[in-house]
Amino acid sequence: MAWVRNWVAGARPRTLPAAVVPVVVGTGVALGYGRFSWWRALLALLVALALQVGVNYANDYSDGVRGTDERRVGPVRLVASGLAPPRQVLAGALASFAVAGLAGFVLAATTSWWLLLLGIAAVAAAWTYTGGRHPYGYRGLGELAVFVFFGVAAVAGTAYVQMHQVTWLAVAACVPVGLLTVALLVVNNLRDIPSDAVAGKRTLAVLMGDHRTRLLYVACALIPYALLAVIALARPLALIALVTVPLALVPVRVVRSGAAGPALIAALGRTGSLLLAFGALLTLGLAVHP
Numbered sequence: 415m416a417w418v419r420n421w422v423a424g425a426r427p428r429t430l431p432a433a434v435v436p437v438v439v440g441t442g443v444a445l446g447y448g449r450f451s452w453w454r455a456l457l458a459l460l461v462a463l464a465l466q467v468g469v470n471y472a473n474d475y476s477d478g479v480r481g482t483d484e485r486r487v488g489p490v491r492l493v494a495s496g497l498a499p500p501r502q503v504l505a506g507a508l509a510s511f512a513v514a515g516l517a518g519f520v521l522a523a524t525t526s527w528w529l530l531l532l533g534i535a536a537v538a539a540a541w542t543y544t545g546g547r548h549p550y551g552y553r554g555l556g557e558l559a560v561f562v563f564f565g566v567a568a569v570a571g572t573a574y575v576q577m578h579q580v581t582w583l584a585v586a587a588c589v590p591v592g593l594l595t596v597a598l599l600v601v602n603n604l605r606d607i608p609s610d611a612v613a614g615k616r617t618l619a620v621l622m623g624d625h626r627t628r629l630l631y632v633a634c635a636l637i638p639y640a641l642l643a644v645i646a647l648a649r650p651l652a653l654i655a656l657v658t659v660p661l662a663l664v665p666v667r668v669v670r671s672g673a674a675g676p677a678l679i680a681a682l683g684r685t686g687s688l689l690l691a692f693g694a695l696l697t698l699g700l701a702v703h704p
Contacts, residue, residue, distance in 0.1 A: 421506070426470045432466060435595070435689050436588075440573040445700070447581065449576050457521050458568075465537070465540055474491050474493055514537065539563055552616055557618050570585060573587075590639075593637055601631055602682055604678060605682070618630075628670060632669065635665065645696075652696055655692050658695060661691055668680070
């Protein structure tokens with residue numbers, strides 16, 4: 415049981431809303447257009463979850479073998495803590511990518527073969543975030559990649575595999591979801607600024623500094639509410655997501671207060687809860703056509 419708990423913790427469950435919400439929102443877009451496909455939605459969800467778990471294990475492996483997690487404060491890391499040998503964690507990452515690839519292949523075969531290119535790009539981005547000779551996560555590009563793949567690609571891609579087209583509403587829904595997903599990474603990297611700076615890991619948070627990173631988090635957490643006005647032009651019920659504002663204010667206050675260490679771990683969890691609640695209500699609003 416301890417072995418299972420360690421591997422589940424290593425998969426970083428608090429980050430999984432970043433995989434679930436974009437798929438659910440993209441499915442909400444399809445529902446609103448009357449083009450819902452349950453099995454395509456499930457396959458898209460499998461792709462997203464497998465990629466998220468894969469990137470978490472790959473990050474664990476790459477940072478572990480580089481020694482950049484030795485002074486880190488946060489969720490358990492399998493390699494750095496000695497709970498699993500690097501080869502096993504690498505195998506876990508590759509197995510996750512294989513599951514994502516298989517599910518993605520089925521979607522491409524039944525929708526459009528160009529989706530294979532998107533899948534290859536997503537896997538490559540997942541691995542090179544902290545892996546390879548020139549990991550882009552060490553160069554301040556992690557937030558951009560998260561917005562592109564867990565915002566734009568996941569939301570619009572999920573809508574596309576069900577509708578066989580990308581509508582403006584699918585594109586509009588990408589932005590608030592992408593920003594809230596980026597907020598997860600921002601608060602995570604904010605917590606790790608001291609250890610990342612020592613290890614030479616130049617995340618966007620390290621490059622921007624503590625104060626500006628906190629402002630970035632606030633922007634990512636609150637701007638999505640302004641964007642609801644655009645979506646409401648076609649789906650007025652989307653404004654129901656405004657009821658999650660109090661959920662956003664809790665982690666925003668924590669981050670703005672200058673909290674560090676364990677307090678930011680709690681803020682990460684609350685940001686994940688915010689993403690889930692916002693995404694669920696936005697999905698409802700998108701699915702109901704006036």
